Amino acid sequence: MLDEVAGHHDPFAEVNETVSRACEIVGLPDDVRQIFCSTYREISVQIPLRRGDGSITVLRGYRVQHNGARGPYKGGIRYHPEASISEVRAMASLMTWKCAIVNLPYGGAKGGVMVDPKTLNESELEQLTRRFTLAISYVLGVNRDIPAPDVNTNAQIMAWIMDAYGSRYGHQPGIVTGKPVELGGSLGREAATGRGVVNVVAEAAHDLGIKLEGARVAIQGFGNVGYNAARLIRELGCNVVGISDASGGVLNPKGLDIDSLQAWTAEHGGVAGFTGGETGTNADLLACDCDILIPAALSNAITEENVGDVKARMVVEAANHPLSSEADDALVDMGVTVVPDILANAGGVTVSYLEWVQNIQQYRWTEDHVNRELASVMKRAWGEVYAYSQDHKLPLRDAAMCLSVARVARAAKLRGYI
Numbered sequence: 001m002l003d004e005v006a007g008h009h010d011p012f013a014e015v016n017e018t019v020s021r022a023c024e025i026v027g028l029p030d031d032v033r034q035i036f037c038s039t040y041r042e043i044s045v046q047i048p049l050r051r052g053d054g055s056i057t058v059l060r061g062y063r064v065q066h067n068g069a070r071g072p073y074k075g076g077i078r079y080h081p082e083a084s085i086s087e088v089r090a091m092a093s094l095m096t097w098k099c100a101i102v103n104l105p106y107g108g109a110k111g112g113v114m115v116d117p118k119t120l121n122e123s124e125l126e127q128l129t130r131r132f133t134l135a136i137s138y139v140l141g142v143n144r145d146i147p148a149p150d151v152n153t154n155a156q157i158m159a160w161i162m163d164a165y166g167s168r169y170g171h172q173p174g175i176v177t178g179k180p181v182e183l184g185g186s187l188g189r190e191a192a193t194g195r196g197v198v199n200v201v202a203e204a205a206h207d208l209g210i211k212l213e214g215a216r217v218a219i220q221g222f223g224n225v226g227y228n229a230a231r232l233i234r235e236l237g238c239n240v241v242g243i244s245d246a247s248g249g250v251l252n253p254k255g256l257d258i259d260s261l262q263a264w265t266a267e268h269g270g271v272a273g274f275t276g277g278e279t280g281t282n283a284d285l286l287a288c289d290c291d292i293l294i295p296a297a298l299s300n301a302i303t304e305e306n307v308g309d310v311k312a313r314m315v316v317e318a319a320n321h322p323l324s325s326e327a328d329d330a331l332v333d334m335g336v337t338v339v340p341d342i343l344a345n346a347g348g349v350t351v352s353y354l355e356w357v358q359n360i361q362q363y364r365w366t367e368d369h370v371n372r373e374l375a376s377v378m379k380r381a382w383g384e385v386y387a388y389s390q391d392h393k394l395p396l397r398d399a400a401m402c403l404s405v406a407r408v409a410r411a412a413k414l415r416g417y418i
């Protein structure tokens with residue numbers, strides 16, 4: 001339904017354009033391309049939610065498993081009114097390629113419930129999570145499909161997923177990642193996506209000769225990923241000169257105080273009104289004078305309408321699919337380096353994998369150990385993608401996708417199904 005409302009914007013078709021191009025470049029036959037441009041299994045469930053006033057709201061939820069050649073399906077669950085089936089398919093496909101690019105033994109999946117969680121109270125959110133979990137539980141499993149946090153979901157929601165699943169099938173902490181540390185979550189998981197983004201920025205800047213000391217960074221989104229990226233990128237000597245979220249934007253060419261902004265946001269529900277900078281809009285943020293722009297919110301943040309305003313030399317996709325295809329092409333034409341989502345934001349699923357490994361071993365690593373593993377995974381992945389892009393004269397997105405489709409095709413071939 002929402003796909004129709006959104007008109008021409010079909011996220012799955014857009015992801016498939018990149019996948020198809022990569023299949024062609026690496027010489028995969030059309031039948032394999034067709035496997036990669038469709039999903040393996042999709043379940044769509046009804047979630048009747050009893051509201052505080054006694055009425056029932058009927059919600060729709062999905063779990064889409066895209067490709068399992070490399071291992072169990074893996075991917076987050078988002079709660080968002082625009083978590084349409086096409087959006088969830090696109091995100092599931094991106095998870096396949098993301099896990100392949102950082103070489104995790106996983107396939108790709110994604111889940112979504114079409115709801116604005118701000119309209120729910122805590123007990124409605126818990127009830128929704130438990131019902132959705134049980135409704136999709138038939139296709140989940142520690143060795144089958146392992147959910148995680150995504151847009152508007154967090155460690156508490158993962159705890160309810162673990163509990164609901166465990167109440168039916170017996171306690172298994174490895175059924176979901178991104179759990180609270182007290183329930184078997186990994187140290188370092190909360191910050192992992194933002195930390196991985198910063199690891200990639202450090203590697204990219206080194207190879208591309210971008211000076212990080214004093215580099216100006218603008219970040220769209222101040223949720224888990226945007227906040228942690230903002231907090232950690234200062235360690236590279238960068239100045240965060242702008243941040244926006246759904247409430248508006250704040251800009252300060254001298255650099256924002258991230259800790260105060262975080263405290264402000266916790267109190268006021270958004271960055272708008274923060275006194276440590278000038279008030280601006282989301283459009284001002286995307287157009288501001290900066291060296292590195294990090295979209296860390298939702299898909300389709302930069303489109304053909306606003307891409308011309310971008311002044312950054314490097315765009316690092318901390319969100320999944322933040323650029324429309326047109327915007328992506330335009331940035332490449334403008335000479336802007338785009339670090340693609342499947343590489344830039346792979347830190348989250350990488351530490352999810354480390355959490356799953358710790359759960360299976362019933363052992364806990366130190367935060368430092370986790371962070372070092374993460375940095376080495378991100379460094380290796382960046383190095384491989386960058387080298388491929390240099391060798392084949394391709395933008396980083398195409399290079400990353402070529403490496404990924406070749407890895408997934410190889411696994412499928414070895415298993416004997418292509």
Ligand code: GLU
Binds near residue numbers: 074148149150346
């Ligand atoms: N939702 C995150 C992503 O898009 C993490 C997925 C996971 O940890 O399984 O990469």
